[in-house]
Amino acid sequence: MIDVVDVSRRYEGDRAALDHLSLQVAEGECLALLGPSGSGKSTLLNLIAGLDRPTEGSVTVGGTRVDRLGEAAAARYRRATIGLVFQFFNLLDDLTVTDNVLLPAQIAGRPAAGSRRRAHELLETLGIDRHAGAYPGRLSGGERQRVAVARALMNRPPLLLADEPTGALDTASGAEVRKLLIDLHADGQTIVLVTHDEVLAEAVATRTVRLVDGQVAVG
Amino acid sequence: MSAIRTVVRGAQRRRVSTIVIVAATAMAVTATVLAGLLLAASSAPFANAFAGQHGAHLTAFFDSAKTTKDQAAATASQAGQATGPFPVAATGIRPEGLQGMPFTALRVVGRADPGRDPIDKVSLLSGRWARTTGEIVMARGDLRIAPGTVVSLENGSTLTVVGEARSISQTAQAWVTPDQAAALGQTGWQMLYRYADAGTVAAMTAHQTALGPAAQTQSWLGVRDDAAHRTQLFVPLLTAFGLIGLALAALVIGNVAAGTVASATRRIGVMKALGLTPAQVVRACLVQALIPGMIGAVLGIIAGDLLAVPLTADVADLFGTVPMSVTPWVDALAVVAAVLVIAATAAPAAWRAARLRTVDALAVGRTPLSGRGRLAARLAARSRLPRPLSLGLAQPFTRPARLLAMLLTVAFGTAAATFAIGLASSLRLVQAADQKPATSADVVVYPSRDADGSVPNPGAVIAATPGTGSYYGRGPADITIDGLREAARGTVTTGDASAAGYEMLEGRWYTAPGEAVVTTGFLTATGKHIGDTVTGTGHGPLTLVGEVFDGSANNHLYTDVATLPGLRAPFEWYVKLTPGTDRAAYLQTLTSRNLMAEATRAEGADGTLIVLNSLTALLTALLVSVAALGVLNAVVLDSRDRVHDIGVQKSIGMTPKQTAFMVISSVGVAGLIGGVAGVPAGYLVHHWAVPAMARGAGIRLPDSTIDVFAPTLLLTLALAGLILAAAGALLPAGWAARTRTAVALRTE
Ligand SMILES: Nc1ncnc2c1ncn2[C@@H]1O[C@H](COP(=O)(O)OP(=O)(O)OP(=O)(O)O)[C@@H](O)[C@H]1O
Ligand SMILES: [Mg+2]
Numbered sequence: 001m002i003d004v005v006d007v008s009r010r011y012e013g014d015r016a017a018l019d020h021l022s023l024q025v026a027e028g029e030c031l032a033l034l035g036p037s038g039s040g041k042s043t044l045l046n047l048i049a050g051l052d053r054p055t056e057g058s059v060t061v062g063g064t065r066v067d068r069l070g071e072a073a074a075a076r077y078r079r080a081t082i083g084l085v086f087q088f089f090n091l092l093d094d095l096t097v098t099d100n101v102l103l104p105a106q107i108a109g110r111p112a113a114g115s116r117r118r119a120h121e122l123l124e125t126l127g128i129d130r131h132a133g134a135y136p137g138r139l140s141g142g143e144r145q146r147v148a149v150a151r152a153l154m155n156r157p158p159l160l161l162a163d164e165p166t167g168a169l170d171t172a173s174g175a176e177v178r179k180l181l182i183d184l185h186a187d188g189q190t191i192v193l194v195t196h197d198e199v200l201a202e203a204v205a206t207r208t209v210r211l212v213d214g215q216v217a218v219g
Numbered sequence: 220m221s222a223i224r225t226v227v228r229g230a231q232r233r234r235v236s237t238i239v240i241v242a243a244t245a246m247a248v249t250a251t252v253l254a255g256l257l258l259a260a261s262s263a264p265f266a267n268a269f270a271g272q273h274g275a276h277l278t279a280f281f282d283s284a285k286t287t288k289d290q291a292a293a294t295a296s297q298a299g300q301a302t303g304p305f306p307v308a309a310t311g312i313r314p315e316g317l318q319g320m321p322f323t324a325l326r327v328v329g330r331a332d333p334g335r336d337p338i339d340k341v342s343l344l345s346g347r348w349a350r351t352t353g354e355i356v357m358a359r360g361d362l363r364i365a366p367g368t369v370v371s372l373e374n375g376s377t378l379t380v381v382g383e384a385r386s387i388s389q390t391a392q393a394w395v396t397p398d399q400a401a402a403l404g405q406t407g408w409q410m411l412y413r414y415a416d417a418g419t420v421a422a423m424t425a426h427q428t429a430l431g432p433a434a435q436t437q438s439w440l441g442v443r444d445d446a447a448h449r450t451q452l453f454v455p456l457l458t459a460f461g462l463i464g465l466a467l468a469a470l471v472i473g474n475v476a477a478g479t480v481a482s483a484t485r486r487i488g489v490m491k492a493l494g495l496t497p498a499q500v501v502r503a504c505l506v507q508a509l510i511p512g513m514i515g516a517v518l519g520i521i522a523g524d525l526l527a528v529p530l531t532a533d534v535a536d537l538f539g540t541v542p543m544s545v546t547p548w549v550d551a552l553a554v555v556a557a558v559l560v561i562a563a564t565a566a567p568a569a570w571r572a573a574r575l576r577t578v579d580a581l582a583v584g585r586t587p588l589s590g591r592g593r594l595a596a597r598l599a600a601r602s603r604l605p606r607p608l609s610l611g612l613a614q615p616f617t618r619p620a621r622l623l624a625m626l627l628t629v630a631f632g633t634a635a636a637t638f639a640i641g642l643a644s645s646l647r648l649v650q651a652a653d654q655k656p657a658t659s660a661d662v663v664v665y666p667s668r669d670a671d672g673s674v675p676n677p678g679a680v681i682a683a684t685p686g687t688g689s690y691y692g693r694g695p696a697d698i699t700i701d702g703l704r705e706a707a708r709g710t711v712t713t714g715d716a717s718a719a720g721y722e723m724l725e726g727r728w729y730t731a732p733g734e735a736v737v738t739t740g741f742l743t744a745t746g747k748h749i750g751d752t753v754t755g756t757g758h759g760p761l762t763l764v765g766e767v768f769d770g771s772a773n774n775h776l777y778t779d780v781a782t783l784p785g786l787r788a789p790f791e792w793y794v795k796l797t798p799g800t801d802r803a804a805y806l807q808t809l810t811s812r813n814l815m816a817e818a819t820r821a822e823g824a825d826g827t828l829i830v831l832n833s834l835t836a837l838l839t840a841l842l843v844s845v846a847a848l849g850v851l852n853a854v855v856l857d858s859r860d861r862v863h864d865i866g867v868q869k870s871i872g873m874t875p876k877q878t879a880f881m882v883i884s885s886v887g888v889a890g891l892i893g894g895v896a897g898v899p900a901g902y903l904v905h906h907w908a909v910p911a912m913a914r915g916a917g918i919r920l921p922d923s924t925i926d927v928f929a930p931t932l933l934l935t936l937a938l939a940g941l942i943l944a945a946a947g948a949l950l951p952a953g954w955a956a957r958t959r960t961a962v963a964l965r966t967e
Binding site for chain 1: 592593596597600603605606607613617863864866867868869870871872873874875876877956957959960961964
């Protein structure tokens, strides 16, 4: 499903954040990316999500050459293909939980009634329907991250990308999110997960890849 | 103060918003300088210009046949202050090469260097003063001859125009060197006087009498009243523009300053977490707002001074005064005002930032302050509008103060545009009234003489020519009216002259000899009313049956030629052709019958109108640009605050186009409401200023010249607010659309 071939990403003047890296992810897989801080994990995730472009090499997701997409095409690709979950949730604080979850569908111009039903289902499934009308500022970290996951899943993306989804959470909340990811994967969701959390990687991932200095570490 | 430097440096790194702040402040200060100049120039323009030139209270002419130079000079002892005698000559000039043109009679005074004379320090408007014989300096007036032109005199010699000058006391129509004046054929001497008591007619009359019967005098009071007539026309107009400009500039500068501080709130939070005291925060904020503000102010002053040159020249021509030089005190005042406004708006914002709990300040940038605007966000989310549009529309409600400021900015811009468009239309209609005879007819036939000198009767010829629909003749006449010092300028007509289409302010057009229609100026001069009867020599009693608007402030009377039996006026005939008549063929027929005829055409706009239109256009363009820059600045600040949110929205699939659309629609509410509020404001100012202008000039305007706004025009103008706001948001929308998502998400 994901085919990253010989990709490098250099920021101006600096050494490469990613250095001739190649990586494949199959459908239904849950891949955990591990590695020290600054090793290029977030950079790789951004490339897959079409948020950034490689300096060289190619990124193909579901048959689409992501590295060749223009800004508008990349946005449409994200709507259809990618769900993103961040370490710091990145919810819009002036929208209610429901409105946050609805946002991807609304931006994509999906019919309102169907989207509402879907959002309600997701909130129910993720156990946060109690907070549907609340603003993110009032929720706990674990709850916020579940809202973020709900928003990521809103458009039924084939690929879920999560960048340290438990990084900002305490142990209990982290466990909630871990359980959630396990369930999702069990339902066949393809996931790429960046984490420092070995326990999380162990519990969820079908495969682990370790990055060091922008390259896949051997062994 | 290194902490302050850190905060300030943060601001410098945000290059785009700094440039916008500088530009917005610069434009606003430019507007302030020009508005200040307008207000200064419009306050007592005659009095100031008269004082500036140390004008002559009394100008006296002594015939050299009756008075010697010494006798003229001796009169100086009667006044508080006097200068002269200067040799005076009367001559006729015309630009060289224009043989057909009549000579224009000029009163020419010989003065070596008016700047050194204690009274009537004439101001040069262009070129230089006359240095030798053969040179002449023209007084700026109705007759304008550019420096460099050679003029012929009646005696066959020539003079070169070397400059244009203006004497507020109107002491001469042209100046030459004293030697040249003698050479032109001196007719007398000019003396100029100033008195301690010159304010009343009685005092001036006493001074005039004291000079003896040999002196022909001109009092400054008459000159002043003439000037007031001219000046009062434009004072309310320019004052209105000046005030709108000042208000708009203050609004934009204030908004810029407050926005600068607000966008630094998060950095302030960090600094506070590291130990900055609230007092230090306030100081840092003020410095941060003042630095780009000061840079902008200096640039604005430079631009304002440059633009002031054409502006003050235009204004001086309108007022018949001398252009104000670039006045340091207006500049200084503009800078002080800008700094005060910045400090006054930045301080409360800074104080709020200083008192904000550090944790809250840290959260700013991700979170809009408190829960404001949530209702709007909820309503927008429920609406069926496309999501980028509804997100944009709800956005400004999280910052009500900024929304209000933007709304006012748009309202001022729209009001200025509405006012300017209305003014231009009104002036065009007033001007058009003057042209009514020409525009309401197809052909005009001029008076001509047959070879034997007899005046043929064109009326009979016109009546007999096929194609003639209706026609009437009109000609000038001086009509003496009891109670008026001078004869009224009149127009006598024959045939149905109501076809000229003048608009009636009151009453009706005359239908019989013995009836007359008059202008507002006539009623003012005679103190009569419609329905009254006036008498005079050369005609029987005249009943005033109507008040007519002919676009002028003159004292004028229209009546049938039969009212004045003794009069033989040279008539112009205005003909309306029957539909389908070929005008060229018709003209040819008249020419073949020895009549001088041509197609009617309206004359071009007069000089005053052109000056006024260019002035209005300049000021409107400036005010609209200031408003657009104000919007631009607000949107840049807002997009900065929201850069993280924009990143999030992009990460879940918002395209650049949708992002741009969202940013532009974020000004939609302000644009729409601002436009809808600005149009009535501009409308009211127009409906106040234009009649006030006219009243000052002694004109009563028909409603048709004031009700110039068609409903569709008003609607268009209201929507123009939206367009103005969208134009201001266009650039930042583009920037927001291009923001790299990965970068935006990293931004804190
Ligand atoms: N926008 C940028 N400009 C310059 N350098 C960048 C940028 N983004 C990332 N880098 C650099 O690229 C390298 C990889 O960064 P990246 O964020 O991918 O690391 P990471 O593995 O996600 O680290 P962490 O576990 O701390 O999140 C780092 O050295 C970082 O400094
Ligand atoms: Mg990272």
